[in-house]
Amino acid sequence: MEVSEIDEEREDLVQRVANALSANHGASTGEIAAAADVSRATLHRVFGSREDLVATVYGWLLEQCDRIFDGSGIDQAPVLEAFDRLVEGSYPIAQSYWMLIAKPELDNVPEFQQGMADQDSRLEKFFARGQAEGVFRPDMSPRWLAYSLGGQIMSAWYLVEDGYAGALEVPRLVRAAVIEGVLARPGG
Numbered sequence: 001m002e003v004s005e006i007d008e009e010r011e012d013l014v015q016r017v018a019n020a021l022s023a024n025h026g027a028s029t030g031e032i033a034a035a036a037d038v039s040r041a042t043l044h045r046v047f048g049s050r051e052d053l054v055a056t057v058y059g060w061l062l063e064q065c066d067r068i069f070d071g072s073g074i075d076q077a078p079v080l081e082a083f084d085r086l087v088e089g090s091y092p093i094a095q096s097y098w099m100l101i102a103k104p105e106l107d108n109v110p111e112f113q114q115g116m117a118d119q120d121s122r123l124e125k126f127f128a129r130g131q132a133e134g135v136f137r138p139d140m141s142p143r144w145l146a147y148s149l150g151g152q153i154m155s156a157w158y159l160v161e162d163g164y165a166g167a168l169e170v171p172r173l174v175r176a177a178v179i180e181g182v183l184a185r186p187g188g
Helices: 003-023 029-036 040-047 050-072 079-101 104-108 110-132 142-161 167-182
Strands: none
Touching (some): 029 050, 040 050, 050 079, 050 110, 079 142
16 A cells, blocks of 8 residues: 555544544544544554544644645635635535634643634735735724634535535635625725
């Protein structure tokens, strides 16, 4: 087996574990293993303790978010193009990422707190750049815009999960909800 295949298998396992933790924050190792469709022995062999498993998932989620930010071009690409790519990329990990930011035990892990703070800052800079370019409304703080986008993406995830929309509709729904409310309007 090639290294890339092993990495893909591990990535898939981490994603399944993240999904299991998202569905049940307090899941036991046995419950996580069952939801991820692996044995407890496999979880232990791959991750070690439950604390190490959780830390691995958090680290992976932060890396995924950085990849999405990089891939969407929020630092330099045209603002609306970057916005659309950001929504498309963020939606698949929305529930797992929400789990990450909602966990109080992260307060005890400075590197996770710093990673999330760096990502918040990067997203706020994206919205500030959009405001400076006249794309986004200037009367709302970049932080508010960033949090609003996160809330819309998470809402879209629940909408699809509950069967009220299809995953392919998410970019259009989020764009309509967020952009129509944040576009700069001439004279206003």
